[in-house]
Amino acid sequence: MTIKQESQKKLKELGEKLLNEIKSGENPYLDIPIRSLSNVNFNVEKQVLEIGDSSSKRFFFNISHIRKFVQTMEVAALAKELIEVDKHLSLRQVFYALRKTLPGTNIDVVDEQKESNDAIEDLEVIAKLTREQLHVNASKNGAAAGKIIIEDKGDRINWGKLGSGGWAIPSNTENIKFKKIDAKFIIYMEKAAMWERLNEDKVWDKMNCVIIASQGQATRGIRRLLQRLNQEHNLPIYVLTDFDPWGFYIYSVLKFGSISLAHLSDKLAIPEAKFLGLTGEDIKKYKLEKQKIKFKKVDLKRLEQLKKYDWFENKKEWQKQFKLMKEAKGKVELDALVTRGISFVSETYLPEKIKNKDWIE
Amino acid sequence: MTIKQESQKKLKELGEKLLNEIKSGENPYLDIPIRSLSNVNFNVEKQVLEIGDSSSKRFFFNISHIRKFVQTMEVAALAKELIEVDKHLSLRQVFYALRKTLPGTNIDVVDEQKESNDAIEDLEVIAKLTREQLHVNASKNGAAAGKIIIEDKGDRINWGKLGSGGWAIPSNTENIKFKKIDAKFIIYMEKAAMWERLNEDKVWDKMNCVIIASQGQATRGIRRLLQRLNQEHNLPIYVLTDFDPWGFYIYSVLKFGSISLAHLSDKLAIPEAKFLGLTGEDIKKYKLEKQKIKFKKVDLKRLEQLKKYDWFENKKEWQKQFKLMKEAKGKVELDALVTRGISFVSETYLPEKIKNKDWIE
Numbered sequence: 167m168t169i170k171q172e173s174q175k176k177l178k179e180l181g182e183k184l185l186n187e188i189k190s191g192e193n194p195y196l197d198i199p200i201r202s203l204s205n206v207n208f209n210v211e212k213q214v215l216e217i218g219d220s221s222s223k224r225f226f227f228n229i230s231h232i233r234k235f236v237q238t239m240e241v242a243a244l245a246k247e248l249i250e251v252d253k254h255l256s257l258r259q260v261f262y263a264l265r266k267t268l269p270g271t272n273i274d275v276v277d278e279q280k281e282s283n284d285a286i287e288d289l290e291v292i293a294k295l296t297r298e299q300l301h302v303n304a305s306k307n308g309a310a311a312g313k314i315i316i317e318d319k320g321d322r323i324n325w326g327k328l329g330s331g332g333w334a335i336p337s338n339t340e341n342i343k344f345k346k347i348d349a350k351f352i353i354y355m356e357k358a359a360m361w362e363r364l365n366e367d368k369v370w371d372k373m374n375c376v377i378i379a380s381q382g383q384a385t386r387g388i389r390r391l392l393q394r395l396n397q398e399h400n401l402p403i404y405v406l407t408d409f410d411p412w413g414f415y416i417y418s419v420l421k422f423g424s425i426s427l428a429h430l431s432d433k434l435a436i437p438e439a440k441f442l443g444l445t446g447e448d449i450k451k452y453k454l455e456k457q458k459i460k461f462k463k464v465d466l467k468r469l470e471q472l473k474k475y476d477w478f479e480n481k482k483e484w485q486k487q488f489k490l491m492k493e494a495k496g497k498v499e500l501d502a503l504v505t506r507g508i509s510f511v512s513e514t515y516l517p518e519k520i521k522n523k524d525w526i527e
Numbered sequence: 528m529t530i531k532q533e534s535q536k537k538l539k540e541l542g543e544k545l546l547n548e549i550k551s552g553e554n555p556y557l558d559i560p561i562r563s564l565s566n567v568n569f570n571v572e573k574q575v576l577e578i579g580d581s582s583s584k585r586f587f588f589n590i591s592h593i594r595k596f597v598q599t600m601e602v603a604a605l606a607k608e609l610i611e612v613d614k615h616l617s618l619r620q621v622f623y624a625l626r627k628t629l630p631g632t633n634i635d636v637v638d639e640q641k642e643s644n645d646a647i648e649d650l651e652v653i654a655k656l657t658r659e660q661l662h663v664n665a666s667k668n669g670a671a672a673g674k675i676i677i678e679d680k681g682d683r684i685n686w687g688k689l690g691s692g693g694w695a696i697p698s699n700t701e702n703i704k705f706k707k708i709d710a711k712f713i714i715y716m717e718k719a720a721m722w723e724r725l726n727e728d729k730v731w732d733k734m735n736c737v738i739i740a741s742q743g744q745a746t747r748g749i750r751r752l753l754q755r756l757n758q759e760h761n762l763p764i765y766v767l768t769d770f771d772p773w774g775f776y777i778y779s780v781l782k783f784g785s786i787s788l789a790h791l792s793d794k795l796a797i798p799e800a801k802f803l804g805l806t807g808e809d810i811k812k813y814k815l816e817k818q819k820i821k822f823k824k825v826d827l828k829r830l831e832q833l834k835k836y837d838w839f840e841n842k843k844e845w846q847k848q849f850k851l852m853k854e855a856k857g858k859v860e861l862d863a864l865v866t867r868g869i870s871f872v873s874e875t876y877l878p879e880k881i882k883n884k885d886w887i888e
Contacts, residue, residue, distance in 0.1 A: 247869075248869070251869065253727060253728075253869050253870065254723065254724075254727055255724070255865060255869065256720030256723070256724070256862070257720075258720060258860070258862045259720065259724070259862045259865045261862075262818060262860075262862050262863045262865045262866050263865050263866065263869075265817075265818065265866070266866065267817075303720065303723055305719065305720070306670070306719040306720070306722070306723055307668075307719070307742075308695075309667070309695035310695075316690075317690075318689075318690025318691055318692065319690040319691050320690075321688045321689060321690040322688075323688070323689055323690055323692075327682045327683075327684070328679075328682060328684055328694065328695075329677075329678075329679025329680040329681075329682040329684055329697070329703075330679055330680050330697040330699070331667075331679065331684075331694050331695040331696055331697040332694075332695045333689065333692050333693075333694070333695060334669075334670035334671075334689075334692040334693040334694060334695035334696075335692055335695075336690070336691040336692040336693075336723065337719075337720075337723060338691070342690075358666065358667040358668070358698075359617030359618075359619060359620065359664065359666070359667070359698075361667070362615065362617070362664055362667055362697065362698060363615075363616070363617070363620070366614060366615055367614075381668075456626075456628075457623060457626065499619070499623075501617070501619045501620045501622075501623050502623045504616060504620045504623045504624050505623050505624065505626070505627065508608075508609070508612065508614050508616065508624075509614065
């Protein structure tokens with residue numbers, strides 16, 4: 167079954183369920199898994215965040231349920247159309263497509279984008295389809311370069327022949343075909359400026375790898391792309407971030423999944439991802455003590471939260487890092503490696519770390 | 528003379544000037560054009576913002592000047608090295624490279640990134656070299672697709688063969704070579720989601736053009752790329768934005784230049800750029816009245832500022848738009864065109880606008 171057929175089948179099943187309820191005189195309802203923190207668990211065996219079993223019923227004949235019920239149905243109808251014509255819309259565009267008046271009333275299906283966003287997320291968990299399968303695009307950001315040739319929309323694209331820019335990663339990476347993989351691993355980093363540094367030094371050519379960056383948190387498109395390269399082709403994913411709570415959390419989301427998207431961990435999380443960013447020990451090793459930037463209150467607060475997350479709580483190595491970070495009282499950015507030389511990160515830091523398996527999992 | 532040679536020559540001239548002053552026992556100084564609003568003028572003939580003739584002298588032997596003087600010299604020394612080894616650093620990386628203690632003192636060259644940023648801008652205006660020529664990268668963002676083949680870093684890149692992602696535009700587009708241009712015009716838009724919509728509809732293939740987007744204000748790399756395509760290859764640049772003060776200002780910066788970068792208008796501004804975004808008349812024409820989103824106070828305040836800018840003040844067509852916007856009391860986003868059909872923007876809006884020359888200049 168193709169992705170398209172699977173999506174159509176699941177939407178059809180949902181429609182038929184409701185139709186049967188109507189025919190047999192029942193009150194049609196949707197069974198919606200609860201997406202709040204109370205229903206999100208950390209699966210220790212799989213090492214990913216997962217959504218639990220709690221759900222709530224949403225009825226058509228219930229004055230406090232009907233608005234959301236109708237919104238979810240309208241999104242389902244739109245998704246059905248998008249899948250049929252093989253076109254995609256963004257979240258914002260879906261909001262406009264749903265911002266229409268119900269016939270015979272003066273009521274609009276949605277008044278704010280939050281309503282259509284919620285309806286899409288509801289449909290994701292009800293029908294067990296990702297937003298990408300519903301043809302609703304997330305944001306687009308980031309670039310890739312290195313030793314992989316892909317096929318996308320009929321084009322054969324060599325990530326090693328794209329000059330100083332690289333391939334712009336689309337919002338949806340579900341349908342990319344990997345045609346030729348010479349890369350031995352992937353380096354993901356949180357900053358486009360570091361990507362340009364590594365690309366200029368041809369790190370991917372010298373080390374036989376691929377470099378990928380977005381800006382801050384990875385987009386869904388990048389997370390899925392990294393996960394597919396790891397699961398389908400056994401490529402190690404190294405995550406390069408600053409030594410600060412925010413950088414560590416970028417790694418955390420990539421590896422374990424996120425609370426708000428816990429229902430999608432099997433499509434997005436990468437339990438095998440390895441942290442290759444700056445550690446507390448690196449600060450001394452690479453003589454970066456002077457390059458610390460003092461934490462603000464908000465950074466320290468975030469650090470305390472991080473320490474207590476289930477997926478970090480029982481990990482000795484991570485607790486050690488949190489302790490070192492608290493003692494350091496400041497962050498150290500990857501960019502600070504430039505004080506050791508313009509190409510120090512490319513010529514020393516990365517080769518040394520990877521050779522010595524100096525990563526944290 | 529190559530770009531590299533030109534940059535080296537200008538830096539050398541600056542160094543020699545200071546050396547001569549030292550040798551002849553004078554107080555070495557830098558002559559720095561003033562970059563505040565008071566010294567920025569709108570050149571009516573050229574239709575771009577320009578920096579005026581006011582400048583101030585910064586002396587080495589002056590206790591309130593010396594810190595900035597030394598910072599500028601340190602940036603110049605770093606730029607000289609970067610140019611020689613043909614490598615680039617980001618603004619953040621330059622900050623770290625300069626964050627070092629002066630020998631025999633406990634004084635750091637810079638304490639905050641603002642200082643190194645200012646020093647780079649000072650050097651730009653003193654030596655009449657752009658940040659790109661000094662090998663300091665701006666931010667990287669955006670994608671391109673369409674009927675152009677370029678050469679970059681020895682790679683031949685066909686913008687029409689890059690699947691759903693496109694070419695990721697680098698921060699520096701100075702050295703790109705345009706090898707084959709089949710495009711008849713360029714469409715620039717402010718949102719990546721709209722770019723994905725147009726790319727999925729293969730607008731660039733059907734209309735023989737190139738589509739380029741970033742997120743919000745165009746990066747320097749994109750502005751220079753668009754300017755070069757316009758000036759070197761006479762390609763019209765159409766700018767697609769929302770009907771709101773912020774969208775209009777994105778167009779304004781692309782066309783006339785910006786106040787803070789007025790000294791670079793000859794490298795970045797595109798006086799021939801045409802506005803192809805939503806107009807007041809379009810709201811009625813495309814039945815988008817219902818899709819208005821009410822202005823907040825901050826939007827209305829921005830609108831009042833826009834109206835009074837020199838480059839808009841005497842333009843009847845623009846003043847009419849500002850009037851219509853004030854009457855509309857709300858913005859209308861391009862994404863709202865989806866209420867007319869998923870591909871309405873690709874199949875009707877753009878072809879109709881371009882055929883009827885329905886743009887504003």
